[in-house]
Amino acid sequence: MKADPAVQRRLLDLADVDAELARLAHRRRNLPEHAELAAAEAAVRAAKDALVEVETKVGDLDRDIRRLERDIEGVRARADRDQKILASSGVGAKQAVDLQHELETLARRQGVLEDEELEVMEQREALGMDVQHAQRTLDEGQVNLIAVTERRDTALADIDAGEAGRSRAREAVVADLPADLLAEYDRRRARGGTGAALLRERRCGACRLELDRTAIAALRAAPPDAVVHCEECGTVLVRTPQSGL
Known part of the structure; x- marks a missing residue:
């Protein structure tokens, strides 16, 4: 030739x-922002999972609290009924003894339920702080993800511009060959x-x-x-x- x-x-x-x-192609494939973006996405996914997990625990405790409140209200209603019966006229001695025994049992039951409710409420309060922490972690992760994405996009736009210019230059040279x-x-x-x-x-x-x-x-x-x-x-x-x- x-x-x-x-x-x-x-x-x-x-x-x-x-x-x-x-x-430019090598730079596109090996941008550090690619790895940073993958890490940021993984961090956001982990933060979302952690938030869902702690929110699920909070939901379970809220249901336990509502259940205990219903049980306590039921015990109080039963005790009020017994008190009214005991205070009414025409109550026999045996019935009065039975009612008094039941009132004592209800009082002990109410105490147990209220102690359990207090314990669950303390757990709920602690988990509430965990929810706030998990939400802050997620918010920070999402902010970082946006920032990394913007840096990646800026770097890719710079590469795109460089490739466009070099491609035009190549076309000009090829035309002479x-x-x-x-x-x-x-x-x-x-x-x-x-x-x-x-x-x-x-x-x-x-x-x-x-x-x-x-x-x-x-x-x-x-x-x-x-x-x-x-x-x-x-x-x-x-x-x-x-x-x-």
Whole structure:
């Protein structure tokens, strides 16, 4: 394949653009914000789970408190009824003894229920503080998630702008290249990642290896418009007065 030396040097411009596009793509894949965002999302999920867990416990205690309140109210109602019966006329001695015994039993039952209610209410109060803490943790996590998302989006927008500019530059360079030379460049680039490189002081700009005497002699003998390649990595070598030939 042959191409004017000046056209071949345009391959170096194309290689520079492609290298920058590759760096931008690498940066996109390896943005630290990706890991930060994943961690922030995991933290929010954990905070939500913790809040649901403690709220569920609070709900269970609230139900226990309502149940105890109903039981205490039932005991009080029964005691009031017995008191009224006991205070009424026509109550026999045996019935009075039975009523008094029941009132004592109800009083003990009420005391047990009220102690249990107090204990549950203390647990509920402590859990209320846990709910507040869990909610604060979730709120802080969500604020951090928003901040990390904004940083990630800003970084991606910067990369998008860089890629758009480099893509336009690539189109401009490609427009100056013959189809066969561009195809050769793309083939070499697909194999090794670099389609063309400068031969500087007998060293390939792609693989950084110094060519041996045989390769240098072959390059020196090749016509200026011949498209030549590095014998080590296969990259198109662009020869200039700096090549050391």
